[in-house]
Amino acid sequence: MKLRFDKPIRLFSLAMILFFVVACSSGGGDSDGDSGDSGGDETTEPTISEIVVDANPDSINVLEESDVTATVYDESGSPVSGVVVGFSLDQPSLAAISRTATTGSSGVARATLTARDQQGTLTITASAQDLNSNARTVSILSGVNPETINLTATPNTLLVEGTASIRAEVLDQFGDPVPDGTSVSFVVSNTNFGSMSSDADTTINGFANASFIAANQPGTATIEVSVGNINNSVDILINQSQPASIEFSSAEPQRIALAGSGGQEYSDIKFIVVDENGNPVSGISVLMNIESGPNGGEYIDNDSTPEEIEVASDADGIATVTLRSGLTPGPVTIRATVERDGVFYRTNSSVVSIGGGVPSASRFSVSASVLNIPGLGRNGVPTEITAYMSDRYGNYNILEGTTVSFWSEPALAVDASVATVNADGLATVSARTQHPSLDMNLGGKDVAPFDWEEDLLDYMNTTYPDYMAPNPGWTGETTPRDGQVAVLAYTQGEEHFDDLNANGLYDAGETFLDTHDDPFIDYNDNGVYNVYTSLGDDPTEIFNDVNSSGTWDSVNGSWDSQKDIFVNFKLLITGEPIIAINPTTFNIPNGGSQGFTFVVADRNLNYLSAGTTISISTDGGGKIYADSVEMADNSYLPGATGSYTSHLAQIEYDAIIADDDPDDTDAPKTISLTVTVDGSYGTESLTIIGTLD
Incomplete structure (x- = not known):
């Protein structure tokens, strides 16, 4: 029995021993990133020097996951495998993480961070062999997806050991701000x-917001900002040099338009920071503020302190601030300040003028270099016509590029229908007399005379009948306004209004000047557009059909901020002098005198052009009492309700001849009286004969 079973038993025991040895010697192999506890009692744990933790992404939404890695290095910088790494959170109420993981062949242990349903910021720490890693921040967001990060660094250049503010604006996919409490990460790349x-x-x-604190190392620091998978960066230039002074450099342009006027509403004002040797210094913080201004809403920053901003000098030492206009005109001065070791250096800019508004209808006028043109019946006699304009405050540096259009009556032509306004609010065109060959009327359009013109003709027929038709002299068919020509000037501007609350804007209920919508040439001087309908009417006036309606449009009853504003300006075109005198002869007794009146005017009974002189003299005896006259430049004629006497005073003069030897006993002698006119048409004279005892 014993011999029968001995051999099989020994074979079975040997097999069991071999199976046990193999099973005990075959440990589980690990690979990079395996998680869970591993290793046996027989393993010798390697020595480690550093643990670096990272999380990707470092910003997740609630209930989302982030992959966490811990890389283990030995003293030589080589990755260490087979190290059991523990992970911990400073705020476990926000998330959960794998408790441990073992490094693989690349020295990396992997864990998963799972966010709970509450947003916030936590830090992850890894440890092994009593060595702790860096703390890695992870942000847990609300679930809204950030899409854009806009960054500003103030200043964006600074000195070593200086400080800059980093401001991040985070917007969602709709361009709206992300919810409050969204975590934003700020990291310095170097x-x-x-x-x-x-x-x-x-x-x-x-x-x-976060603050960057520069080290004592010049160069360019890059600040990386991220929210979830969205990131952006901003550079800050760090310089070593110290400032010695600050100087004003330029203001371009020096004139800017009022806000909302359509012109350039900003000026770039530059200062330069230099060191002791006069070399430009970059990275210097410069405090800018509005030193003085009209307080009409002008600003240099769009935050809660619009009159102050801090900027940094660039690589050329230039610190630039942008002044933006408000609604009130006036001069503005910017002050720049730098500080060095407790000492402040300050300087002011030149004055920047805020104006440049649109022309105001109440401040639009026209003049000419020659108002009374000696060109009746002549072509090519010149004058220059200038439109003057300013905005509602009286500032003539109106909107740059404003143009003025000029139209004229027959007998006058301009060299350009459109002129551009210069920096002084002026637009000038040259004009000349140019009489149409088909129009027999010399001067402006033939219009019906006003009552005062009819009265003037009656006076002339009564007082100077020898010089009225059918006698040589005045025909009686023309009157002063037939020698007057209208020039229409119009431009884009605004109607005047009384700004009662001084807010720079028209408010309902404020009084305004309602002007005609369509500019027109006012031939007949009545201020209203005229259409010829029957014989004897004044001619049809031409107009600019702004809205292409085909008809002339008058006032609209509303204040207009942009429309054609216009002026009708009157010039005189005058001709050769005609002279009349009353009485036409005389007989002065011994010791007596004789008074005369005489008229000097052109064929339309208008006074003559500037520089014309009128004198009166006697020949053969007698003493003359009369003033010599030199005509001034003028184009005024009375309006519809005027009096003929006001015009007569411009063309009629007085003279007296008296006996210059009342004690003589000589017989009466024949003497002459002569009126002489010298002007652009040459010399004209009229002589009458009489006796003097």
Whole structure:
């Protein structure tokens, strides 16, 4: 029995021993990134020197996951495998993470962070062999997807060991601010240049802020900002030099338009920061503020302190601020300040003028270099016509590029229908007399005379009948306004209004000047557009049909901020002098005198052009009492309700001849009286004969 079973038993025991040895010696192999506890009592744990933790992404939404890695290095910088790494959170109420993981062949241990349903910011730390890793921040967001990060660094250049504010604006996919509390990460790409005051901040109204603190190392620091998978970066230039002074450099342009006027509403004002040797210094913080201004809403920053901003000098030492206009005109001065070791250096800019509004209808006028043109019946006699304009405040530096259109009556032609306004609010064109060959009327359009012109003709027929038709002299068929020509000037502008609350805007109920919508040439001087309908009517006036309605449009009853405003300006075109005198002869007794009146005018009974002289003299005896006259430049004629006497005073003169030897006993002698006119048409004279005892 014993011998029968001995051999099989020994074989079975040997097999069991071999199976046990193989099973005990075959441990489970690990690979890079395996998680869970591993290793046996016989394994010798390697020595480690550093653990680096990262999370991707470092910003997740609630209930989302982030892959966390811990890379383990030995003293030589080589990755260490087979190390059991523990993971911990500073705020486990926000998320959960795999407790441990073992490094693989690349020295990486992997874990999964799972966010709970609450947003916030937490830090992840890894540890092994009593060595702790860096703290890695992970932001847990509300679930709204950030899409854009806009960054500003103030200043964007600074000195070593200086500070800059980093401001991040975070917007969602709809361009709206992300919810308050969204975590934003701030990281310096190269910590040799400095550090952040905090690694993260949460948004308020879409904005998050952090401070960059420069190290004692010049160069360019890049600040990387991220929210979830969205990121952006901003560069800050760090310089070594110290400023010695600041100087004003330029203001371009020096004149800007009022806000909302359509012109350039901003000016770039530059200062330069230099060191002791006069070399430009970059990265210097410069405090800019509005030193003086009209207080009409002008600003240099769009935050809660619009009159103050801090900027940094660029690589050329230039610090630039942009002044933007408000609704009130006036001069503005910018002050720039730099500080060095407690000492402040200040300088002011030149004056920037805010104006450049649109022309105002109440401040639009026209003049001419020659008002009374000696060109009746002549072509090519010149004058220059100038439109003067300013905005509602009286500033003539109106909107740059404003143009003025000029139209004229027959007998006058302009060299350009459109002129551009210059920096002084002026638009000038040259004009000349140019009489149409088909129009027998010399001067302007033939219009019906006003009552005062009819009265003037009656006076002439009564007082100077020898010089009225059918006698040589005045025909009686023309009157002064037949020698007057209208020039229409129009431009885009605004109607005048009384700004009662001084807010720079028209408010309902404020009084305004309602002007005609369509500019027209006012031939007959009545201020209203005229259409010829029957014989004896004044001629049809031409107009600019602004809205292409085919008819002339008058006032519209509403204040207009943009429309054609216009002026009808009157010139005189005058001709050769005609002289009349009353009485036409005389007989002065011994010791007596004789008074005369005489008229000097052109064929339309208008006074003559500037520089014309009128004198009176006697020949053969007698003493003359009369003033010599030199005509001034003028084109005024009375209006519809005027009096003929006001015009008569411009063309009629007085003279007296008296006996110059009342004690003589000689017989009466014949003497002459002569009126002489010298002007652009040459010399004309009229002589009458009489006796003097």
